[in-house]
Amino acid sequence: MAETDTAASTAATTPPVDTSSADSVTSAPPPPAKREIKRWGDEEDDPPEEPEQNEAPSTSEQPELEVAALKITENKFLDDPEDSNISAVTADDTPYTSASTFEDLNLSEAVLKGLYVEMGFKKPSKIQAITLPMILTPPYKDLVAQAHNGSGKTTCFVLGMLSRVDPNVKAPQALCICPTRELAIQNMEVLQKMGKYTGITAECAVPSDRERNTPSPNYRAPVTAQIVIGTPGTIKRWMSIKKLGVSRVKILVFDEADHMLAEDGFQDDSLRIKRDTEKVSPNCQVLLFSATFNERVTNFVSRVVKRGNNQLFVKKEELSLEGVKQYKVYCPDELTKIEVIKTKIFDLGEKLGQRIIFVRTKNSARMLYQQLSDDGYSVTAIQGALNTEDRDKIIKEFKEGLTQVLISTDVLARGFDQQQVNCVVNYDLPVKYSPGPRSQPLEPDYEVYLHRIGRAGRFGRKGAVFNLICDDNDELVMSKIEQYFDIQVPEVKNTDEAFEEALKTAGLL
DNA sequence: AAAAAAC
Incomplete structure (x- = not known):
C-alpha cells in the first residue's frame, strides 16, 4: 500500500x-x-x-x-x-x-x-x-x-x-x-x-x-x-x-x-x-x-x-514520449559497448533509477550477463529460454527494486510497467529480419524501438535512452528510426562528462 | 531473431 x-x-x-x-x-x-x-x-x-x-x-x-x-x-x-x-x-x-x-x-x-x-x-x-x-x-x-x-x-x-x-x-x-x-x-x-x-x-x-x-x-x-x-x-x-x-x-x-x-x-x-x-x-x-x-x-x-x-489512432510522428530523451553513443567495437555499459550505465548510473538493457538474442543476454557478473557487477538477465520459475523470480526481484539493472531480450519490450525505470539502453538496435539472403542490410523494427523506449517514462515521467551504435548498419538503422518518428537523436560522446550532461538534460540528475 | 507452446 x-x-x-x-x-x-x-x-x-x-x-x-x-x-x-x-x-x-x-x-x-x-x-x-x-x-x-x-x-x-x-x-x-x-x-x-x-x-x-x-x-x-x-x-x-x-x-x-x-x-x-x-x-x-x-x-x-x-x-x-x-x-x-x-x-x-x-x-x-x-x-x-x-x-x-x-x-x-x-x-x-x-x-x-x-x-x-x-x-x-x-x-x-x-x-x-x-x-x-x-x-x-x-x-x-x-x-x-x-x-x-x-x-x-x-x-x-x-x-x-x-x-x-x-x-x-x-x-x-x-x-x-x-x-x-x-x-x-x-x-x-x-x-x-x-x-x-x-x-x-x-x-x-x-x-x-x-x-x-x-x-x-x-x-x-x-x-x-x-x-x-x-x-x-x-x-x-x-x-x-x-x-x-x-x-x-x-x-x-x-x-x-x-x-x-x-x-x-x-x-x-x-x-x-x-x-x-x-x-x-x-x-x-x-x-x-x-x-x-x-x-x-x-x-x-x-x-x-x-x-x-x-x-483511435496516433500519428507516428507524435508517438515518441516528450519526457524520454534519446541519445546515440558511437562504439567502434563490441568491447567498447561493454565498457560503456560498465562505466556509464553502472558506475555513473548509480544515481539513476532502475535500468533495462535490451539485447537482440537470448545468447547475447546470457553472454552479457556473464561478462558483467564476472566483473562484479550486480545485474540479472531475462529471456524466454529460462524456465518459468526463474523468469518469475527475476521479474519479482526487479519489481521489488532488489535489482537495479536488468538485461532483457524483447520479451519485455512491450507492456512491462515498472515506474522506477528511467533509463533504457539499446545494446543492440531492434531490427527486422528480412526473409531471403542474409546479406541484406537489416531494417529497423520501428515498433519494437518505440515499445522499448517506452519502458522508461511511464506515466509522463522523465527518462533517458542510450542507443549503442557499432557499425554502418547500426548508423543506417538509427537514422531511419529518426526519420520515421520525426525525431533527432543527438550523439553523446563516450566520456563521463558528456553522459552526465545528457542525463542532466534528460532531467535525471 | 524474439516471443508462445506444441496435434
Whole structure:
C-alpha cells in the first residue's frame, strides 16, 4: 500500500497543468443538446499499467495524447479548439461523451472503490476518458485504440472486463490475450487490484513448467473463473482440451494487438481464438489496444474488427514520449559497448533509477550477463529460454527494486510497467529480419524501438535512452528510426562528462 | 531473431 501517497499522486494530480486541459474539465459548455463535450484531465495521462507508486509526474513533460482521427463521421465531437489535436473517436452513429470523471461511467461501487482506494486514481487519463464510454455503452461495439506508452491503456480494458462480467454467472465471460507470460501476469495483477472489491474471479492462463510436464489433459479442472488473462498458446490449448469454455464470453481483449495480429507475430493463434470464440459467442465485443499500429497491420485490423467501428489512432510522428530523451553513443567495437555499459550505465548510473538493457538474442543476454557478473557487477538477465520459475523470480526481484539493472531480450519490450525505470539502453538496435539472403542490410523494427523506449517514462515521467551504435548498419538503422518518428537523436560522446550532461538534460540528475 | 507452446 503505498496508497497514501501514491494515491495522491497518480491520480491525483490535479493539476496545475497547462491550462489547456485543466480548466475545461468542468467547463464544457454543452453545445448541441446531445453531446456535451467534457474535457479529460491531461495531467496524468495515464495510470500506468501498474500504477502504484508514483509521484506525480511533472506536468510539464506530460506526453500529449495526440489522436488523429481515423475516420470522423458525423459530428465533430470536439469543438473546443484546444482539443483540435485530438480528433478521432468515431462511432458509426453512436455519439459518445468523453468521461471527465470515473463517476460518469456508471461503474459499480466496488469498481470505483478499487480505482480510488487500491489504484489511487482520481480521474481518467485521456485515453480512458475517450475509450471507456465506447467500451461500456451499449450496443457494445468493437474498438481499436492506439495510445502512447504508459498512458493507461491497461486500465481501459481491465475496467471494460470488470464492468461487463455478470457476477452471477460462474463461467469465463472476459478473455484477454497477451504476447508474453510477463505481461499476462502483470495485467492480472492490475485486474486483481482494481477488482479487489468486486468478488469477480480471474485466472491467469500462462505456460508453467509443471503444466508442460503433464502429459494428461486432465491435469486441470475446467476454468470457472469469470475473467481469463493469458498467452495465446495456453489459451488455445485450454480451449482445445475443453477446459476453457467460451460460450459465455462477452468481451475479448487483445493487448499489444498489433503484434497479436501481425503476420510475423501471433496472427494465426489470435485469429483462431477469436473465431472459435465468436462461433459460440457471436456478439462478443472485441477490443484491440496497442501503442503502435503500423500501416500494414492497421489495414488488416480494420478488416478483422467488424462490430461497429470505433477506432483511435496516433500519428507516428507524435508517438515518441516528450519526457524520454534519446541519445546515440558511437562504439567502434563490441568491447567498447561493454565498457560503456560498465562505466556509464553502472558506475555513473548509480544515481539513476532502475535500468533495462535490451539485447537482440537470448545468447547475447546470457553472454552479457556473464561478462558483467564476472566483473562484479550486480545485474540479472531475462529471456524466454529460462524456465518459468526463474523468469518469475527475476521479474519479482526487479519489481521489488532488489535489482537495479536488468538485461532483457524483447520479451519485455512491450507492456512491462515498472515506474522506477528511467533509463533504457539499446545494446543492440531492434531490427527486422528480412526473409531471403542474409546479406541484406537489416531494417529497423520501428515498433519494437518505440515499445522499448517506452519502458522508461511511464506515466509522463522523465527518462533517458542510450542507443549503442557499432557499425554502418547500426548508423543506417538509427537514422531511419529518426526519420520515421520525426525525431533527432543527438550523439553523446563516450566520456563521463558528456553522459552526465545528457542525463542532466534528460532531467535525471 | 524474439516471443508462445506444441496435434
